[in-house]
Amino acid sequence: MTATPSTTALLVMVHGSPRPVANEDMFRVVDDLRARPDAQARFPIVEVGFMECNEPTIPEAIDRCVRSGATRVVAVPYFLHTGTHVCDDLPTLLEEAQARHPDVEFLLGDYIGLSPRLTDLLAARAHAAAR
Amino acid sequence: MDALILFSHGSVLCGAGEAVDAHAERLRARGDFARVEVGYLNYSEPRFLDAVATVAQAGATRVVVAPYFLVAGYFVQVDLPRCLAEARERYPDIEFVVADALRRDAGLADALLDAAQRARPAEHWRDPLARATASCGARPECPLYATPACPRVPSPPLDGRVPATVNAE
Incomplete structure (x- = not known):
């Protein structure tokens, strides 16, 4: 056991798009999250990494987290569905990152589609349309 | 009678619907809409027009369509209106209203933090x-x-x- 305090980074793993405008809403969501005291307390570091099309790539974003002093990286797929990216590609990228950074603890959260918070948002969207 | 259809892309992967099915089930449990169905654009069943048929047979007079999409891109802006035009032609007495895609909302940051709460080590990836x-x-x-x-x-x-x-x- 060491006395080194742990610093946890949140890594938002995003699909990416050939139309960069498609990422604007996601960037705003992440900016909103960075501004929240409850998020800052848990995640002093927040980085976005893309699977395809856009930069930084997920490995680049992970390296940024480590350079910023992260001792633990919590990765969350910004995906709505199970698919081959969620099932296989993202775990593989994390396994490669773990091999590159053996002293960093890597954890993988649920993809956001599994969160009941999105049920709340769907209900809010539906009610706003029905008014 | 108000019905809600979650409009989703669909996938060739077996089991890809687990998340949207769970949302539909929780929305049914909330009871705000008399019927809640998932309707897919591609690959998965039921397709959107089949979901419309289901709620029409159940007596829906108004259908709220909520896109289960992060981005209001081609599928939401082009494909969904095309599906809706066909639905309106088939069911002229039903009112259809379309909700916004998920896009930007504090709820998405909530979902990120919630999903991070269940972070697990490599054996669960x-x-x-x-x-x-x-x-x-x-x-x-x-x-x-x-x-x-x-x-x-x-x-x-x-x-x-x-x-x-x-x-x-």
Whole structure:
């Protein structure tokens, strides 16, 4: 056991798009999250990494987290569905990152589609349309 | 009677609907809409127009369509209006209203923090794959079909024999 305090980074793993405008809403969501005291307390570091099309790539974003002093990286797929990216590609990228950074603890959260918070948002969207 | 249809893209992967199905189930439990269905654009069943038929038969007079999409891109801006035009033609007495895609909302940051709460070490990173195979439909178009991960159709044996259990369901 060491006395080194742990610093946890949140890594938002995003699909990416050939139309960069498609990422604007996601960037705003992440900016909103960075501004929240409850998020800052848990995640002093927040980085976005893309699977395809856009930069930084997920490995680049992970390296940024480590350079910023992260001792633990919590990765969350910004995906709505199970698919081959969620099932296989993202775990593989994390396994490669773990091999590159053996002293960093890597954890993988649920993809956001599994969160009941999105049920709340769907209900809010539906009610706003029905008014 | 108000019905809600979650408009979703659909996937060739068996089990890809686990998240949207869970949202639909929670929305049914909330009871705000008399019927809640999922309707897919591609690949998965039921397709959007079949979901409309279901709620129409149940007596819906108004259908709220909520896109289960992060981005209001081509599928939401082009494909959904095309599907809706057909639905309106088939059911002229039903009112259809369309909700905004998920896009930007504090709820998405909530979902990120909530999903991070269930962060797990490496031995669980492929749990979604295990859950996907649990709903295996033995569909040849599934990317897991006849791979070692496929529980119902064995991958071709090393001697190259075609497995006897292969069938196009």
